[in-house]
Amino acid sequence: MVVQINANYLKLKAGYLFPEIARRVKDFSSKHPDADLIRLGIGDVTEPLPEACRNAMKVAIDEMGTLEGFHGYGPEQGYLWLREAIAKNDFQDRGCDIDPDEIFVSDGSKCDSSNILDILGDSNRVAVTDPVYPVYVDSNVMAGRTGISKDFGRYEQLLYIPITAENGFQAEIPENHVDLIYLCFPNNPTGAVASKEQLANWVQYAIDHGSLILFDAAYEAFIQDESIPHSIYEIPGAKECAIEFRSFSKNAGFTGTRCAFTVIPKGLKGVANNGEKVDLWSLWNRRQSTKFNGVSYIVQRGAHAAYSIEGRNQINSLVSFYMENATIIRNQLSEAGLKVFGGENAPYVWLNVPKGMDSWQFFDFLLLKANVVGTPGSGFGSSGEGYFRLSAFNSRDNVNIAMERIKKL
Secondary structure, eight states: OOOOOOGGGGGSOSSOHHHHHHHHHHHHHHHOTTOOOEEOSSOOOOSOOOHHHHHHHHHHHHHHTSTTTOOOSOOTTOOHHHHHHHIIIIIGGGTOOOOGGGEEEESOHHHHHHHGGGGSOTTOOEEEEESOOHHHHHHHHHTTOSOOBOGGGOBTTEEEEEOOGGGTTOOOOOSSOOSEEEEESSOTTTOOOOOHHHHHHHHHHHHHHTOEEEEEOTTGGGOOOTTSOSSGGGSTTGGGTEEEEEESTTTSOGGGTOOEEEEOOTTOEEEOTTSOEEEHHHHHHHHHHHHOOOOOHHHHHHHHHTTSHHHHHHHHHHHHHHHHHHHHHHHHHHHTTOOEEEOSSSSEEEEEOOTTOOHHHHHHHHHHHHOEEOEEGGGGOGGGTTEEEEEOOSOHHHHHHHHHHHHHO
């Protein structure tokens, strides 16, 4: 007997962006074992976990060693004390009417933005920005929602919304109807942000069309401009049409400990095949209760400490450190004659590659000549061709050395 596979996986383009980068770097390192590589590609943090979070985790570990403090399976939605801290600090203090019961703690926004498709129908028309965080596209490919790959690697059933220098990196409202809309602001990879007016236009579109916005706010902590919204729920009406994804990965350095959360407002509705309106909160709760056993007690205690006075101060210092790195990258690349974008409200700098190269050629050029790893823009979509992403997530010494190497080129 031969077991049948999910043929949708065969529609995926030749390898997820970051594994392809890893493959090229591994090949380079095998040929140049003494090369001092500086990695400004994948958006992984480098600085230690905040002390407040570490101390809380240590206390939690000691608790787990006692009969009185031991915790087994926790609530799939997350412990109430963490959800209350999230609701107050991230939403209610910003004027957003979000209740702790509308928050689901998870092990990553990457997981949630993919898993949310479990509760959404196959016939939904999906819109993504281009360039785009690859997970949004690939998870829809795996779920069979995209059709086949056509010219420039685009899938026939997706609507692509270009965000480029030509349109000021703004996601323009579609003229036609779409059902699911992926928005990521501050944007990965371009570093662009969306104003309240721009998000309000999207919310109105979603309300008018009965659409659902999947809003990724993983980088909201890096916003420096006070006029820029941190949450889509700062926009009136957003609770009627939007789900928001948040993460502790980048602001608090939890990439290795894994903790995030998704907000699904109660009362947010979808439609069943018979036309009946169905509560999405209930569907997601059922999905999580069936497929997910929750984030560990120890990690949730660490995340909770992020909202303490000490934790907030330490996280603010981390954010400032990475944004100072971004400023160095922006300034140094500009001095080198490159056209740069982003890096002002996000930890990513987006730049035009030099004339005569495509984005993968520039990747190989930097790797070979400067021993610096970045991310080719074409890996984020066809509109990313001609661009390149550098991450501010690294040590100050490495950032300075990398910029000196690039400037010498």
